[in-house]
Amino acid sequence: MNNDTIIQLSVWQVLFGYVFVVFILWILNRRGIKREKTLILATLRMTVQLVVMGLLLTAIFDNPSPFVTFGVVLLMVGFSVLTVFRKFKDDLTPSLKKVIMLSLPTGGLIALFYFVFIVVQIEPYYNPQYLIPMTGMIIGNSMTGLTLGIHTLLNKFTDQKDEVIESLVLGATPKEASHDIINQAFDSAIMPTLNNMLGMGIIFLPGMMTGQILSGVVPTTAIMYQIGVMLGILGGVSLSTYIFLIFGYKTFFNQDSQLIDG
Amino acid sequence: MFRLKEVKYKDILNIDDLTIKQGKITCIVGESGAGKSTLLKLLNKMISPDEGEIVYKDKKLKDYDAVALRKSVIYLSQKPYIYKKTIKDNLMKAASFHRLNVTDETMEKMLKQVKLTQSLGHDASKLSGGEAQRLALARVMLLKGEVYIMDEPSSALDDETEDLVISMVVDFVKKNQLSLVMITHSKAVAKKYGDILIEIAKGEVKGVESLE
Numbered sequence: 408m409n410n411d412t413i414i415q416l417s418v419w420q421v422l423f424g425y426v427f428v429v430f431i432l433w434i435l436n437r438r439g440i441k442r443e444k445t446l447i448l449a450t451l452r453m454t455v456q457l458v459v460m461g462l463l464l465t466a467i468f469d470n471p472s473p474f475v476t477f478g479v480v481l482l483m484v485g486f487s488v489l490t491v492f493r494k495f496k497d498d499l500t501p502s503l504k505k506v507i508m509l510s511l512p513t514g515g516l517i518a519l520f521y522f523v524f525i526v527v528q529i530e531p532y533y534n535p536q537y538l539i540p541m542t543g544m545i546i547g548n549s550m551t552g553l554t555l556g557i558h559t560l561l562n563k564f565t566d567q568k569d570e571v572i573e574s575l576v577l578g579a580t581p582k583e584a585s586h587d588i589i590n591q592a593f594d595s596a597i598m599p600t601l602n603n604m605l606g607m608g609i610i611f612l613p614g615m616m617t618g619q620i621l622s623g624v625v626p627t628t629a630i631m632y633q634i635g636v637m638l639g640i641l642g643g644v645s646l647s648t649y650i651f652l653i654f655g656y657k658t659f660f661n662q663d664s665q666l667i668d669g
Numbered sequence: 670m671f672r673l674k675e676v677k678y679k680d681i682l683n684i685d686d687l688t689i690k691q692g693k694i695t696c697i698v699g700e701s702g703a704g705k706s707t708l709l710k711l712l713n714k715m716i717s718p719d720e721g722e723i724v725y726k727d728k729k730l731k732d733y734d735a736v737a738l739r740k741s742v743i744y745l746s747q748k749p750y751i752y753k754k755t756i757k758d759n760l761m762k763a764a765s766f767h768r769l770n771v772t773d774e775t776m777e778k779m780l781k782q783v784k785l786t787q788s789l790g791h792d793a794s795k796l797s798g799g800e801a802q803r804l805a806l807a808r809v810m811l812l813k814g815e816v817y818i819m820d821e822p823s824s825a826l827d828d829e830t831e832d833l834v835i836s837m838v839v840d841f842v843k844k845n846q847l848s849l850v851m852i853t854h855s856k857a858v859a860k861k862y863g864d865i866l867i868e869i870a871k872g873e874v875k876g877v878e879s880l881e
Contacts, residue, residue, distance in 0.1 A: 573750035576715060578740040578812070579766040663714055664735040 413622055425450070464539065473533035480519075480542045484512045487550040494554060498561055502658040506651055507557070514647025515549040522639035527632075544615065544636055545643040548600065552644030553651055556596035560652065563588040564659050564666075571666055581664050585656040596648040600641050607637065670816065670848060671712060676721035681707045682872045684721070689865075694839060695850045696859035696880075699869035705852045706747065708869065709818045712850065713742040740767055743814035747821045747852075749805035751796065756780070756804060757789035763808045771811055779807040782837055784830065798825040803834065810841055816848040824854065835862055 428450050435443050467475055488511050492504060499507070519542055523529050529537045564571065567588060574584035607613055612620075615636060619629035661667050670691035676684045682704040689695050689712075697705050710716045711723060714735040723730040725742070752759050757776060764771045776789055783803040787796070796804060802825045809817065822838060823831035835853075839862045842849040853859050859866050859880070866878040 569750045570752065572715075573746075573752075574762075574766065576713070576739065576744050576746060576749075577763045577766050577808070578736060578743070580736050583766060663717055664739075665715060665717070 464535075467535045467539070471531070471533060471535050473531075476533040476535040476538050479535070479539055480516075483539075483542050483546055484515060487511060487515070487546050491550060491554055491557065495557065495561070499557075500658055503557075503655055506655045506658060507553070509654065510651035511546075511549060511553055511647050514553075514645075514650050515546045515643045518549070518639050518643035518646055519545045521642065522635060526635050526639070540615075541636065541639070545639050548640040549643035549647045552596040552600060553647050555599065556592045556648040556651060557655075559592040559595040560588060560655060563591055568666065575664060575666065581657065581660040585659070589652045589656055592652055593645075593648055597641070597644055600637075600644050604637055604641070607633075613637075670726060672724040673711075674722050674724075676711065676718045676723060678704075678707055678711060678716065678718050680872070682711070682718075684708070684872075684874055687867070687874050687877070689848075689850055689867075691848050692846060693848060693864040694842065694862060695848075695865045695867060696863035697850065697852045697867045697869060698854070698856055698859055699875075703869045704872040705869050706820050707872075709744060709820055709850065709852065712816075712818050713739050713744045715739075715744065740812070741814055742816045742818060743809050743812055745805060745809050745817070745819040745822055747824055749802070749808075751793045751801045751804060753794045754792075755789065756785070756787060756791050756793050756796075759793050759804060760789075760808055760811055764811055767812050769811070769813065775811070776807075779811055780804075782810070782841075783807045784833060799827070799830065802826065806834065806838065810838075814847065816850065817842060818850045820852045821854060822851065823858075831858070 428446065431446060432443060434440075435446065467479065488508055491507055491511065492499065522545065523537055523541055524532065527537060527541075564585075571584045571588070575581070613633050616626075616629045616633040619632060620626055659667055671687075671689035673684045673687040673689075675686075676682065697708065699705050707716070711718055712725075712730075714730060714733065717731070725733065725738070730738070752762060754762075757773070760771065760776045760779070773789060780787070780789070783806050785800060785803050785807065787800070793801070793804060802822065806822055817838075819838070823834050826834060835858060838849070838851075841847075851863075856866075863880050866876075866880055868875045868878075
């Protein structure tokens with residue numbers, strides 16, 4: 408980072424940013440929209456969480472250690488799995504949960520490690536300044552993509568139940584009977600990432616690149632990182648969703664190739 | 670060919686002992702809700718019994734691989750699902766599950782047999798109820814099954830077409846020396862085409878009658 412070129416923000420300067428919150432509070436109050444509590448809670452949580460994270464990252468960056476860095480990486484992966492579980496609550500069967508516990512860490516970490524160790528070639532291998540933010544981006548996006556894939560898979564197995572049963576009746580294996588559903592689920596998982604890539608650089612400047620440019624990194628370097636990280640995200644989303652789907656569809660069938668009523 | 674012994678499925682079916690013979694046309698009659706469809710689904714393992722044993726060709730049904738069994742024991746449900754694609758796609762899909770290569774000519778011949786006049790490229794989702802049922806019939810007759818189990822294959826057809834379609838199915842089965850187990854709502858149809866009549870009421874076999 409090039410601290411010379413950054414305009415350092417003081418606490419007072421940041422406080423000026425909260426003017427927007429006051430303004431929205433005024434609108435909510437005036438129009439009788441009952442969202443004041445959520446707005447205040449969201450603002451407080453964002454502030455506290457980021458301050459804590461900032462202090463934590465500073466401590467981790469000042470004392471780099473492989474145990475701490477990979478501990479944080481694993482913690483982030485664990486939280487991403489829990490977030491997926493929470494989102495679907497009772498819709499996930501225990502066997503589908505196991506598949507998620509396998510696919511998200513495997514797909515996300517393969518993409519992450521490929522990106523940091525083979526593409527960027529970070530040194531030392533546990534450099535937290537690279538590993539932690541990259542984990543956030545790759546695992547976070549993998550989780551979002553996977554969530555869409557799970558959502559589609561669950562919905563389609565309900566909506567297209569008759570079609571799946573007919574295929575089984577006609578002698579299809581569960582894999583053949585689920586073929587279209589698996590494709591639709593994969594497509595829905597990667598579409599947002601693809602749309603993101605289509606608009607990137609024209610409609611919006613991605614957050615990481617903007618951050619790097621603000622920190623004084625020359626745009627060409629920032630772009631190289633952005634391209635790399637986007638490909639890493641695409642890899643993470645695709646891999647974790649693919650692993651999830653090739654094992655996940657099986658949980659909808661029993662050993663007699665019958666669709667399990669859910 | 671099939672032997673069912675003390676088979677129970679939920680509160681729907683309770684069969685002490687039933688034999689379904691090979692090479693015969695077996696008709697099943699009974700009130701709606703009597704358990705006829707459940708019986709057929711048990712035969713190709715779309716469902717499994719809670720208790721009892723089903724034997725197919727001297728081997729317990731539970732020891733068969735379900736997918737392989739369904740390629741031999743072909744089931745046509747009362748309201749078969751028609752894929753929202755063309756007629757050709759519907760036929761090809763079923764054939765692909767059985768690893769069969771079918772030509773356009775074979776498919777056209779099959780459509781003719783079931784009295785469907787639409788072309789192969791016709792959108793199958795636009796077919797009427799009766800036409801869809803005949804397409805489903807053509808779809809299963811393309812497959813090389815040994816036993817055909819059909820749940821009222823003519824329920825959506827008028828009397829005239831019904832007679833035509835059933836006689837065509839029966840011809841197909843006899844010509845290829847296959848077995849047919851068919852649910853029908855009409856005893857007259859059963860008596861005209863069947864070799865054996867099984868009557869089911871309240872989930873139990875009430876009678877087995879030879880019609881030969």
